[in-house]
Amino acid sequence: MAAGQHMEDRDLLVQLREGSHVAFQTLYHRYKMRLAGNLLRMLKSPEWVEEVLQDLFMRLWSHREQIDPERPIKAYLFRVAENLVRDMFRRAARDQRMQQHLLQAMSEAYFHVEERLISQELKEELRMAIELLPPKRREVYVLCKLEAKSYEEVSQLLHISSGTVNDHIKKANLFLRRYLAQHSELGIALLITWLSADCQF
Template sequence: MKIGALHNETELLAQAAAGSEKAFATLFHGYRDKIYSVAMRLTRSTFMAEEVVQDIFLKLWVKKECLSDIQDFEDYLFIMTRNHVFTALRRVARQQQLVDDLQLEMPSSEDSTYNRIVNQELEQILQQAVELLPAQQKQIYLLSKEQEMKRDEIAKLLRISSETVKTHLARALRHIRAYSKLKLEITISWLLFFLVN
């Protein structure tokens, strides 16, 4: 057994596979920091690392009936995390390539109409996404992003736990990312139409 592995890991995996939320929560609390550490090392982004932790455990819960078949849970988590991060980074790279390709199509002048439209639209999309957040998520997101406060500092200021701050930040980021992706796809389609016609 590896150092730091849960002593009753096999039993917990079997219980979680049978639907025990308590066993699954124990696995989550036992391994989330390790997943976060791996994701942080690969992405160098606290926000991405936090989202990876949430995504990995969501995937595990959705396919919980397979948990009892896993021989080395720590290795399994490492491989799953690494693959998830690489997929996410490839997706970001593809999106960046699309933006770069669009910029090549636009006039090179820095104050061109095209560039102004894109920048204004991106800024507006982000502001809209933030405005649509529930009040506490919005407050925590703005403290984190605009005032660059750490989770513990936000928790102390708002008199809530650091875990609550982490949860709200993860939810806020998921909402902002989903909203921005949808709006950005519409904007890019519009720009492509505009460029072609």
């Protein structure tokens, strides 16, 4: 953030701490669209994005007295937004309809995720899930997904048909989606698209 922007935000935060609705509205309009774009890539639902934004800015207002004007508000807002998304995925684990929406949305659309969000913990969850696959299915999955080999290459390498390779991949994807939905929070949002991408013939 530029020094001028930071100073302007600092002044707004000082006013916000004192209960200024004008400062609050200014911060809201300044950061709403940036947050919304990031949230939409993860949630794929304008309604859920609006829900998270409302909750986020309600928290900003209700906790305004604890905000440190010397610290960048952008980082604070994005951190709270990420925590709210985590909460939403926890709810999805208990709500079958909500879970199905997320699985479908993440499977249908490709979205970019910043490298910093793909934490070592999530990578470890995926590795553990892959280890739970039957040996042959795991071998096919690793060759295709992790080593980027085509169905035909894997077929020739393992002396099985391309149809069998395809069957292994579909069943592996189904297992991994369910595993991540049950054992991961934000991980399902970050990984589901990658899991859904088929290898190229």
